[in-house]
Amino acid sequence: MSxxxxxxxxxxxxxxxxxxxxxxxYYPITPAFPAMERMNKFIEDGEMNTRFIRAEGDHSxxxxxxxxxxxxxxxxxxxxxxxxxxxxxxAYHTAGLRQPVVMAVANRALSAPHSRFPEQxxxxxxxxxxxxxxxxxxxxxxLDTILQAFKVGETCRLPVMVNYEGYIxxxxxxxxxxxxxxxxxxxxxxxxxxxxDINNPQGINTVTSPDLYMDYxxxxxxxxSQALEVINNVAxxxxxxxxRDWSGVIxxxxxxxxxxxxxxxxxxxxxxxxxxxxxxAEGKKAGLVKIRSFRPFPAAAMRAMLKKVQYVxxxxxxxxxxxxxxxxxxxxxxxxxxxxxxxxxYICGLGGRDFRPDELKQxxxxxxxxxxxxxxxxxxxx
Amino acid sequence: xxxxGELVKMTLKDLPQQDLFGPGNAGCRGCGAAIAGRQAMKVxxxxxxxxxxxxxxxxxxxLNQKTAWxxxxxxxxxxxxxxxxxxxxxxxxxxxxKDVNVVSWAGDAGxxxxxxxxxSGAAERNDNIIHVCYDNEMYxxxxxxxxxxxxxxxxxxxQQKGKRTGKKDMLKIxxxxxxxxxxxATISHPLDLAEKFKKAAAHDGFSYIHIMAPxxxxxxxxxxxxxxxxxxxxxxxxxxxxxxVDGKKxxxxxxxxxxxxxxxxxxxxxxxxxxxxxxxxxxAVNSHFGRKEAK
Ligand SMILES: Cc1ncc(C[n+]2csc(CCOP(=O)(O)OP(=O)(O)O)c2C)c(N)n1
Numbered sequence: 001m002s003x004x005x006x007x008x009x010x011x012x013x014x015x016x017x018x019x020x021x022x023x024x025x026y027y028p029i030t031p032a033f034p035a036m037e038r039m040n041k042f043i044e045d046g047e048m049n050t051r052f053i054r055a056e057g058d059h060s061x062x063x064x065x066x067x068x069x070x071x072x073x074x075x076x077x078x079x080x081x082x083x084x085x086x087x088x089x090x091a092y093h094t095a096g097l098r099q100p101v102v103m104a105v106a107n108r109a110l111s112a113p114h115s116r117f118p119e120q121x122x123x124x125x126x127x128x129x130x131x132x133x134x135x136x137x138x139x140x141x142x143l144d145t146i147l148q149a150f151k152v153g154e155t156c157r158l159p160v161m162v163n164y165e166g167y168i169x170x171x172x173x174x175x176x177x178x179x180x181x182x183x184x185x186x187x188x189x190x191x192x193x194x195x196x197d198i199n200n201p202q203g204i205n206t207v208t209s210p211d212l213y214m215d216y217x218x219x220x221x222x223x224x225s226q227a228l229e230v231i232n233n234v235a236x237x238x239x240x241x242x243x244r245d246w247s248g249v250i251x252x253x254x255x256x257x258x259x260x261x262x263x264x265x266x267x268x269x270x271x272x273x274x275x276x277x278x279x280x281a282e283g284k285k286a287g288l289v290k291i292r293s294f295r296p297f298p299a300a301a302m303r304a305m306l307k308k309v310q311y312v313x314x315x316x317x318x319x320x321x322x323x324x325x326x327x328x329x330x331x332x333x334x335x336x337x338x339x340x341x342x343x344x345x346y347i348c349g350l351g352g353r354d355f356r357p358d359e360l361k362q363x364x365x366x367x368x369x370x371x372x373x374x375x376x377x378x379x380x381x382x
Numbered sequence: 383x384x385x386x387g388e389l390v391k392m393t394l395k396d397l398p399q400q401d402l403f404g405p406g407n408a409g410c411r412g413c414g415a416a417i418a419g420r421q422a423m424k425v426x427x428x429x430x431x432x433x434x435x436x437x438x439x440x441x442x443x444x445l446n447q448k449t450a451w452x453x454x455x456x457x458x459x460x461x462x463x464x465x466x467x468x469x470x471x472x473x474x475x476x477x478x479x480k481d482v483n484v485v486s487w488a489g490d491a492g493x494x495x496x497x498x499x500x501x502s503g504a505a506e507r508n509d510n511i512i513h514v515c516y517d518n519e520m521y522x523x524x525x526x527x528x529x530x531x532x533x534x535x536x537x538x539x540x541q542q543k544g545k546r547t548g549k550k551d552m553l554k555i556x557x558x559x560x561x562x563x564x565x566x567a568t569i570s571h572p573l574d575l576a577e578k579f580k581k582a583a584a585h586d587g588f589s590y591i592h593i594m595a596p597x598x599x600x601x602x603x604x605x606x607x608x609x610x611x612x613x614x615x616x617x618x619x620x621x622x623x624x625x626x627v628d629g630k631k632x633x634x635x636x637x638x639x640x641x642x643x644x645x646x647x648x649x650x651x652x653x654x655x656x657x658x659x660x661x662x663x664x665x666a667v668n669s670h671f672g673r674k675e676a677k
Contacts, residue, residue, distance in 0.1 A: 022472075022473065022476040022477075023469060023472045023473055023476060025469060025472075049476075050476075051472035051473075051475055051476050053468050053469060053472055053507075053509075054507060055465065055468075055503060056499060056500065056502065056503025056506070056507075057499055057500070057503070059461060059462065059465075059499075059500075060461075060462060060464075060465035060499065060500045060503055061465075063458070063459070063461075063462035063465035063466050063469065063500065064465045064466065064468050064469035064472070065469060066466060066469060067433070067465065067466030067467060067468065067469025067470040067472075067473070068469035068470065068472050068473040068476075069469075069473075070456060070466070070469075070470065071431075071469070071470040071473035071474060071477075072473055072477065073472070073473035073476055073477070075469070075473075089459055089461075090459060090462065093459050192477075195456075196431050196454040196456055196470060197454060198428075198429055198431065198453075198454060198479070198482055201451070201452060201453050201454045201455070202449070202454060202455075203443070203444040203447075203448070203449025203451060203455045203456075203457075204454070204455065204456040204457065205456060205457040205458070206443065206444030206445055206446060206447070206448070206449055206457060207440075207441055207444065207445050207446075207457070208445075208446055209445065209446055211446075212446050212447075
């Protein structure tokens with residue numbers, strides 16, 4: 001194992017390089033652009049045999065990646081915030097066409113007001129798009145998850161977003177083990193599927209009448225449901241081959257005898273581990289539930305994990321206006337009718353507002369204090 | 383065509399009998415766009431992948447599991463046909479697949495309006511694709527609204543008193559992109575159209591072909607007059623047939639200069655034109671061709 005200091009952006013670029021993507025298309029945006037430039041350097045240095053499409057906009061970037069995927073290539077793109085919003089139409093279309101494009105998203109707050117700082121609202125805006133959405137807690141997980149994403153996407157014929165937060169992850173160096181290419185090749189073989197094939201002409205996306213449309217959507221959703229198991233299997237395979245276990249769709253940390261569960265995703269998970277350890281040292285029975293797959297959402301697995309707890313605190317770095325935090329809402333929906341535990345949902349760290357481990361600890365204390373209050377969600381750190 | 387080293391003009395006999403597009407399409411009677419597609423495919427041939435944004439042509443191209451194309455056909459989102467074509471070309475290159483035409487085929491909105499950004503991007507990158515605009519000068523798939531390709535004074539469903547601004551010159555705009563091959567064409571001159579597709583297919587880089595494709599509904603003409611109307615557009619000088627190869631423009635057909643009114647007044651969409659407005663259009667044609675006055 002050879003450890004290198006890599007930013008999240010570099011880790012994403014290494015992931016794409018090791019996955020031997022054939023076509024790369026993107027449109028620059030902050031804070032995703034260092035990942036893009038790193039891949040161009042790999043291409044220019046001959047370390048990556050990849051065709052690069054210098055798209056004139058994010059919408060076209062995903063369209064070009066989609067075209068290449070339909071023609072049979074493994075393709076990749078990177079974006080965030082406004083770029084992701086601009087891509088939205090193509091994102092839904094890509095999922096409907098069942099193309100396993102992989103996209104890295106360096107999560108950033110959405111305008112207005114203009115912000116270039118971290119937040120997960122951009123990814124949440126795509127929660128009904130039909131993309132598998134995986135969230136990473138550190139840079140090693142970014143690299144490893146990109147490799148897994150191709151395998152998951154190509155198995156389920158679904159596109160996959162790999163999320164890491166802008167700056168907190170995209171611009172922060174951490175020790176990362178870059179796996180050997182030969183090992184990645186063995187883990188991630190490529191089987192070409194060409195929907196647009198000159199030797200087997202087909203009409204793609206013809207006008208679809210009510211007698212078929214709904215059935216296509218049923219199958220698309222079914223593939224999403226099945227992805228839960230595929231993500232778990234791929235993570236297990238990865239752990240066998242590379243010795244790193246990212247535990248699939250969900251992970252429980254010190255949850256066995258926990259009576260208070262902290263539920264979150266992304267970089268807050270690594271802070272969460274520190275906080276849980278501290279609380280345990282104080283004799284408190286606290287545990288952490290890391291959501292790695294927000295889409296598909298592992299509702300049943302979450303229920304199983306939260307069965308014995310008294311308190312649930314959900315941290316959301318996003319706000320669904322007029323409704324609450326996206327993860328809070330999912331958690332409540334997963335528990336409803338099965339378990340009657342109060343779920344406290346906190347909106348934290350929007351638009352890059354600092355949210356430190358000591359504050360996370362405060363929120364958990366607050367959550368226990370107010371467990372009986374029926375507020376739908378609260379803002380922390382205003 | 384080349385015969386014994388000499389360049390010989392193609393004849394209809396040189397075009398294959400087989401239709402790679404057409405059978406089973408759901409176009410209206412006399413659909414100019416469908417005629418253009420049929421003519422172009424005679425030259426492009428079976429090793430062609432076609433992408434087509436939201437439009438009449440995409441809608442008439444297939445329903446559910448049926449397609450009117452015998453080649454790979456992909457109905458794209460409205461704005462992205464050139465961008466997906468760039469992606470397809472990149473993938474074919476990565477796979478080492480050669481001798482395939484990658485064609486984005488869009489209506490005038492999918493080309494000049496909502497599709498303009500991705501078109502301009504692909505042209506500037508000089509990606510090896512052919513973009514075709516079939517131009518019925520309106521948004522027919524949504525009922526016939528005005529767009530940038532609607533000519534001045536034409537009545538449309540949302541400008542019932544006629545459009546007040548002129549047609550954006552897409553051919554000039556594409557020439558300004560400094561691409562290797564740009565041409566205008568129309569369905570009344572199939573051999574001229576065929577020659578142009580041949581050149582575009584042979585060109586290694588971005589090509590643009592803009593086809594005037596009359597639409598009986600939008601233009602308010604009898605269904606059997608699409609081809610005749612296109613011919614009037616050409617012979618009056620209203621629609622000039624030309625090509626620009628590496629920046630050099632050549633007219634490919636000399637019009638006989640019938641009065642422009644013969645073209646305009648045969649269509650319901652121009653029926654409200656005043657004598658002055660017709661004269662204004664005639665003057666513009668005269669000045670474009672450097673002629674003193676109409677016959
Ligand atoms: C993003 C988006 N906006 C609007 C539409 C609706 N729409 C579909 S086709 C069309 C007009 C197409 O016009 P044109 O490109 O000229 O082709 P035509 O139908 O006239 O042949 C419009 C407005 C759409 N499909 N997608």
